[in-house]
Amino acid sequence: MCHRIDDVMKLCCELSANQQIQTTVKGSGKGAAAAGGLAFAGGLVGGPLGIAVGGAVGGLLGCWLTSGQFKPLPQIIMELSPQQQQKLYDDLMAILGDIQWTDLAQLTALVMGNATLKQQLTGALLAYITKELQADVHYVD
Secondary structure (H helix, E strand, O other): OHHHHHHHHHHHHHHHHHOOEEEEEOOHHHHHHHHHHHHHHHHHHHHHHHHHHHHHHHHHHHHHHHOOOEEEHHHHHHOOOHHHHHHHHHHHHHHHOOOOOOOHHHHHHHHHOOHHHHHHHHHHHHHHHHHHOOEEEEEOO
8 A cells, every 4th residue: 555655656656747847935024024023123223225225125025035935836746745745645545546556657657648637637736735734736838
């Protein structure tokens, strides 16, 4: 059973890498608040020049606060706890149903060869990420 979970997790990595999906862990508002707050404080203290200096310092602080929060989805999937992996596996097996496979290559071929199944699995994966992990999903151009 364990190898089946691993196969499904690696399939999720393949699906998300194929579509170049990244996630943002909640907390990007901290960066925006830092930039805006320091720009406001700078404006109170130094007028127009203070807004510029406060905005620049706030932007750097915001960048530092949110660094490392944008991750490729395959990385997020591989960092899931065993309980989270089991939940995701259960969600995806509800879609896969009684499909049988012997290894990851066969599972990947079965899913990639069926556009409807691929779309359903990707949708379930993204729903899990947004609901359970409370992450925002972004497609890389």
